[in-house]
Amino acid sequence: MAVPKRKHSNARTGSRRAHDAKTAKQISYCASCHAAIPTHVVCPNCGSYMGRKVVEVEAT
DSSP: OOOOSSOOOHHHHHHHGGGOOOOOOOEEEOTTTOOEEETTSOOTTTOEETTEEOSOOOOO
16 A cells, blocks of 8 residues: 655645635525525525425414
């Protein structure tokens, strides 16, 4: 099995990991109630998805 001859420097490791940072979730707005929700998720406020009523939401 191949083994590295020398240790990679911190700069080299950091350069490789430069694109590994977490990104913020995409936020979209519900078409019926205009609440901010993550993309591709049923709206927890009104229960609609892509403009259609999908889930019946209990009034609290």
